[in-house]
Every structure is written in structure tokens, then in C-alpha cells.
Amino acid sequence: LNHESAQKYGNPVPVMNPQNSEMSDLRPSLLHGMLSTISRNIKVKEKNLRLFEIGHVFKKLNENKIKGFEDFTEEEHILFALTGNSIENEWGQQEKKYDFYDLKGFVNESLKNIYLDNLISYSYNNSRNVHLEYSYDIIYQKNVLAVGGKVIKSLLKEYDIEQEVYVFDFNISKLKEIKPGTKRFSELLKYPKIIRDFAFVVDNNIDSSVIIDTIKNTGSKLLKNIKLFDIFESGSLGEGKKSLAYQLEFYDENRTLTEEEVEKDFWKIIEEIKTKHKAQLRG
Numbered sequence: 001l002n003h004e005s006a007q008k009y010g011n012p013v014p015v016m017n018p019q020n021s022e023m024s025d026l027r028p029s030l031l032h033g034m035l036s037t038i039s040r041n042i043k044v045k046e047k048n049l050r051l052f053e054i055g056h057v058f059k060k061l062n063e064n065k066i067k068g069f070e071d072f073t074e075e076e077h078i079l080f081a082l083t084g085n086s087i088e089n090e091w092g093q094q095e096k097k098y099d100f101y102d103l104k105g106f107v108n109e110s111l112k113n114i115y116l117d118n119l120i121s122y123s124y125n126n127s128r129n130v131h132l133e134y135s136y137d138i139i140y141q142k143n144v145l146a147v148g149g150k151v152i153k154s155l156l157k158e159y160d161i162e163q164e165v166y167v168f169d170f171n172i173s174k175l176k177e178i179k180p181g182t183k184r185f186s187e188l189l190k191y192p193k194i195i196r197d198f199a200f201v202v203d204n205n206i207d208s209s210v211i212i213d214t215i216k217n218t219g220s221k222l223l224k225n226i227k228l229f230d231i232f233e234s235g236s237l238g239e240g241k242k243s244l245a246y247q248l249e250f251y252d253e254n255r256t257l258t259e260e261e262v263e264k265d266f267w268k269i270i271e272e273i274k275t276k277h278k279a280q281l282r283g
Contacts, residue, residue, distance in 0.1 A: 048084030199245035
């Protein structure tokens with residue numbers, strides 16, 4: 001890439017003897033190439049696209065002159081992109097555009113195929129990638145493996161793209177370091193589950209995953225699953241506030257739970273969240 005383009009996507013590594021000014025820096029991201037490809041396709045009337053690219057990206061670790069391999073990183077990434085319509089306007093069905101949930105569903109299915117869906121967690125709208133909105137990160141043991149979301153309009157405008165584009169960037173180098181466990185069959189549950197949900201108003205700087213960690217650490221062994229199902233931001237909640245809503249799933253493989261023991265666990269979790277994060281229970 002040329003230096004001006006490369007700088008938009010990270011701290012680029014300069015080439016010692018570039019052939020020309022358009023090839024002065026190694027690419028710090030796959031996004032520039034993906035948006036250029038989408039732009040070219042749209043200009044020839046190919047507007048409904050599902051694309052991917054695999055390649056290496058390079059980033060300087062500091063502002064000093066590069067003296068050795070320890071001064072920059074080289075990582076392999078795969079970038080997925082969705083744009084245009086997922087369903088065309090035909091008899092019996094209405095046109096539907098790709099959206100954030102199409103992207104998330106595609107990514108989740110990909111994780112299931114490599115047996116990682118039960119090993120990772122999610123963080124919403126906390127990405128440091130300035131080119132994305134409605135973003136979410138995939139996290140494994142506190143390390144970000146991937147980040148995706150909706151590309152901001154100001155960046156799309158630079159590539160003459162007027163339709164929404166959704167991308168997801170996986171760090172393959174980090175994925176290769178994970179050793180997924182072997183999938184085993186679990187006997188079907190014989191006893192009923194008990195579902196509880198709650199919503200808290202918290203400070204905007206509190207990540208949803210932090211609340212999940214508190215729930216896990218406070219709940220008993222009867223708590224099996226936790227799901228964030230809603231994020232709501234509004235001035236009616238107060239300045240610098242947001243609402244996070246969670247669903248909790250309780251059951252035991254060997255017996256039917258009582259309402260009393262679930263309620264005890266449920267309210268213990270609520271009080272811990274209120275105390276630890278200065279949260280306010282909604283409704």
C-alpha cells in the first residue's frame with residue numbers, strides 16, 4: 001500500500017526499497033483490499049456479495065526505526081465481508097438486505113465447525129477498531145481473537161460504496177494456538193430447566209463480559225448457561241449509562257430443582273452485581 005492508505009489501518013511497516021510510491025508499506029490490515037474489491041464489483045453492477053480473503057498483515061510495535069524482527073508483528077488473518085441483499089425480491093418473498101445478525105450468525109456457525117463455540121466469549125461495542133460501528137469482539141482467555149461489525153459510512157465513501165458493508169476479521173495465527181477439545185455426546189436432559197432473566201443499568205465503560213464473569217463467579221453449580229440478549233442505550237437511563245439484559249439457565253442433570261434454591265442463587269447474583277458494579281436493577 002502507499003503510506004497514506006496504510007496509516008489509516010494501523011502502524012505500517014515501510015518497505016526498504018519499494019518499486020514505487022504505491023507500494024511503500026506492507027499492509028497492516030486486509031480491510032483496504034476488501035473494500036477496493038467490493039467497490040470494483042459494485043461499479044459493474046455486482047452488488048450482492050459474500051467475500052473472504054486470507055493473508056498476512058504487518059504492524060510496527062513502536063514509532064522507532066525498525067532494527068529487527070522484534071520491532072514488528074506478522075500475523076495471518078482471514079476477513080469475511082457481506083454486503084447487498086441476502087434475499088432477492090422474488091415471487092413469494094421480499095427483498096432482505098444483509099445485516100449485523102447475518103454476520104453474527106455466519107461467524108457463530110464457523111466457530112461451531114471448528115469446535116470453538118463453547119470456549120469463547122463476546123464483547124459488544126467495545127472494539128478499538130475505529131472503522132467499525134455495531135461491533136463485537138470474540139475473546140478467548142482475555143485475548144481478542146476476532147473483531148467485526150458494520151463499516152462506518154465515512155470510510156465507505158472513500159471507496160465510492162453507498163451500501164452497508166459488514167466485515168469480520170479473524171486472527172488465524174491466534175486461532176492456531178488454541179487446541180479445541182474433542183466433542184462428546186451428552187445424554188439428553190431428563191429434568192426441566194428454570195429460566196430467569198434480569199436487566200441492569202450500568203456505566204457505559206463497563207463491558208458486558210465483566211458482568212458475565214461476576215455472574216459465573218457468584219452463581220452455584222446449578223447455573224449452567226448465561227446469555228446477553230439485549231443492550232439498550234438511552235438518555236432516559238441517565239448520562240453515561242446503558243442497560244444490559246441477561247438470561248440465566250438453571251438445571252441439574254440428576255433431579256428437579258426447587259423454586260426456592262433457584263431464587264436464592266438468583267438473588268445472590270443480583271446483590272453481588274449491584275454491590276460490585278454499582279448497578280441498578282431494572283423493572
